[in-house]
Amino acid sequence: MDKIEIEGGVMLEGEISISGAKNAALPVMAASILSSGENRIFNVPDLRDIMTMGKLLAHLGLGFHKEGNEVILDSNTVDSVEAPYDFVKTMRASVLVLGPLLARTGRAKVSLPGGCAIGARPINLHIMGLEKMGAEIKLYEGYIEARAEKLKGTKIYFDIPTVTGTENLMMAATLAEGETVLENTACEPEIVDLANALISMGADIQGAGTGEIKIKGVSSLRPLNYKVIPDRIETGTFMTVAAITGGHITIRECNTEHVEAIANKLRSTGVKISGDGDSLSVDGPDRPVSQDVRTMPHPGFPTDMQAQFMALMTIADGTSLITENIFENRFMHVAEMKRLGADITIEGATAKVKGVKSLKGAPVMATDLRASASLIVAGLGAYGTTIIDRVYHLDRGYERIEEKLKLLGARIRRIR
Ligand code: EPU
Numbered sequence: 001m002d003k004i005e006i007e008g009g010v011m012l013e014g015e016i017s018i019s020g021a022k023n024a025a026l027p028v029m030a031a032s033i034l035s036s037g038e039n040r041i042f043n044v045p046d047l048r049d050i051m052t053m054g055k056l057l058a059h060l061g062l063g064f065h066k067e068g069n070e071v072i073l074d075s076n077t078v079d080s081v082e083a084p085y086d087f088v089k090t091m092r093a094s095v096l097v098l099g100p101l102l103a104r105t106g107r108a109k110v111s112l113p114g115g116c117a118i119g120a121r122p123i124n125l126h127i128m129g130l131e132k133m134g135a136e137i138k139l140y141e142g143y144i145e146a147r148a149e150k151l152k153g154t155k156i157y158f159d160i161p162t163v164t165g166t167e168n169l170m171m172a173a174t175l176a177e178g179e180t181v182l183e184n185t186a187c188e189p190e191i192v193d194l195a196n197a198l199i200s201m202g203a204d205i206q207g208a209g210t211g212e213i214k215i216k217g218v219s220s221l222r223p224l225n226y227k228v229i230p231d232r233i234e235t236g237t238f239m240t241v242a243a244i245t246g247g248h249i250t251i252r253e254c255n256t257e258h259v260e261a262i263a264n265k266l267r268s269t270g271v272k273i274s275g276d277g278d279s280l281s282v283d284g285p286d287r288p289v290s291q292d293v294r295t296m297p298h299p300g301f302p303t304d305m306q307a308q309f310m311a312l313m314t315i316a317d318g319t320s321l322i323t324e325n326i327f328e329n330r331f332m333h334v335a336e337m338k339r340l341g342a343d344i345t346i347e348g349a350t351a352k353v354k355g356v357k358s359l360k361g362a363p364v365m366a367t368d369l370r371a372s373a374s375l376i377v378a379g380l381g382a383y384g385t386t387i388i389d390r391v392y393h394l395d396r397g398y399e400r401i402e403e404k405l406k407l408l409g410a411r412i413r414r415i416r
Pocket of ligand 1: 093120121125160163164165186190303326328369370
């Protein structure tokens with residue numbers, strides 16, 4: 001299993017470019033099921049999760065090719081409606097084929113994703129929504145089997161805003177009969193991006209990003225020719241890298257509007273951030289000042305940045321309270337940060353982080369994607385050598401991260 005070794009304590013400087021967003025590319029790839037023809041998707045990051053989605057779509061009968069950051073999906077035929085356990089256990093986002101398969105073929109059989117390293121993560125809201133649209137759903141032997149001759153538009157209220165739930169229902173509704181109104185939907189930029197992709201295919205969608213989405217069903221959709229948005233979590237991760245090393249980093253090809261909550265929080269710790277449009281300049285302070293943070297659905301502070309922000313707070317001046325409101329078990333990085341000398345105690349959903357003067361390198365283990373990223377951030381800020389084990393988690397979501405960090409002067413290498 002690959003490991004990453006970091007010699008930390010180096011001030012990072014220079015320029016990097018942000019890759020396409022994993023969590024935008026995955027639903028857009030699934031949306032190709034809704035068309036019949038050759039779909040072209042641009043700015044797709046080269047990641048393990050993208051390959052998993054490509055292989056799943058190929059398993060369903062689509063042609064899948066990847067050339068650099070372009071993905072080509074031939075959706076002329078769909079000859080299987082089953083997403084087996086092997087795919088879903090590798091990547092929960094496999095569940096994104098449920099809505100489009102049902103809309104296109106009237107059937108879908110998808111293995112139920114179980115809990116994972118960050119929480120129970122049920123999909124009851126995806127199921128509730130499809131049932132409301134007239135699908136007959138059976139749960140058995142770890143599978144969800146859905147059937148619907150024709151999905152029908154209706155009003156669906158989500159108790160909790162769910163990102164992939166909103167995406168699944170939005171895709172299902174594009175080919176349904178009549179109008180579907182989704183209420184209390186997730187507002188993440190990835191939702192807006194999927195809506196834009198679907199609109200480019202001929203879908204009639206209004207309100208994505210507002211919390212209420214109206215979709216008028218159409219009879220067919222044309223194939224995709226679409227470029228996905230930059231990754232806001234990769235952007236935020238590099239912002240914390242600049243912050244923890246007291247460095248000066250220019251971040252290109254990002255979308256500054258998508259990282260406002262992260263930028264505001266970092267500014268209040270003393271990080272200087274300037275720029276607009278697609279470029280940001282980030283200057284880290286000598287030592288950050290502690291700040292509390294609570295994760296919230298967009299436009300609040302994203303749960304996917306909680307661990308990286310905590311890494312920064314471990315060396316802050318003062319104590320910060322970090323509250324995780326989205327997932328019930330997203331503090332797996334805490335025990336690892338303690339190995340580096342961090343002073344953190346967990347009480348329920350809140351981590352109390354007492355800033356220490358400096359972290360010291362140590363061997364640590366990655367437990368999920370964002371926890372891995374936070375250990376990279378912490379390792380870059382720590383003095384001495386940090387070795388991060390199980391970095392395959394990192395390869396699911398960060399394109400060429402060592403290469404990008406090396407460009408900034410980081411002493412980082414992969415041990416195979
Ligand atoms: N929830 C339910 N029932 C449902 C669906 C969700 O109770 O049917 C709950 C979840 O358990 C959680 C909350 O609602 O407590 C929000 O979960 P959501 O459904 O929004 O999460 P997701 O769609 O499974 C996506 C991202 C995650 C990101 C979350 C929150 C993708 C592929 N994944 O997950 O990304 O953390 O939204 O923003 O878009 C990551 O990239 O590292 C990652 C985990």
